[in-house]
Amino acid sequence: MSIKDRLFQHRRDILLSRAYRQVFGVSGSRSKEQEMVIADLMNFSKLLASSVAISKQTGTVDPLATMLGEGRREMAHRIINFTTLDDTQILLAISKLNEALSNES
Numbered sequence: 001m002s003i004k005d006r007l008f009q010h011r012r013d014i015l016l017s018r019a020y021r022q023v024f025g026v027s028g029s030r031s032k033e034q035e036m037v038i039a040d041l042m043n044f045s046k047l048l049a050s051s052v053a054i055s056k057q058t059g060t061v062d063p064l065a066t067m068l069g070e071g072r073r074e075m076a077h078r079i080i081n082f083t084t085l086d087d088t089q090i091l092l093a094i095s096k097l098n099e100a101l102s103n104e105s
Contacts, residue, residue: 047080051066
């Protein structure tokens with residue numbers, strides 16, 4: 001990736017993190033409505049519970065429902081991370097993720 005591309009991506013990531021904070025607020029200074037939305041997302045995504053889903057029919061782990069649950073949790077984590085971490089922490093996390101993904105290829 002060229003320096004120009006990395007700078008563009010860096011700028012995009014900062015703007016994106018600021019946009020998330022604008023929409024969802026910042027931890028500790030959210031409006032009542034923002035807190036309600038964050039709480040609903042945490043509840044809907046089962047953020048504080050296991051994402052493993054057990055089939056009511058077979059009593060075994062349902063891998064598709066588990067993947068769906070994990071996707072919901074991942075989205076909630078993304079929102080919470082963008083609204084609780086500062087720009088430097090977010091960019092470091094994104095950099096580590098990109099590095100891990102490039103090492104897998």
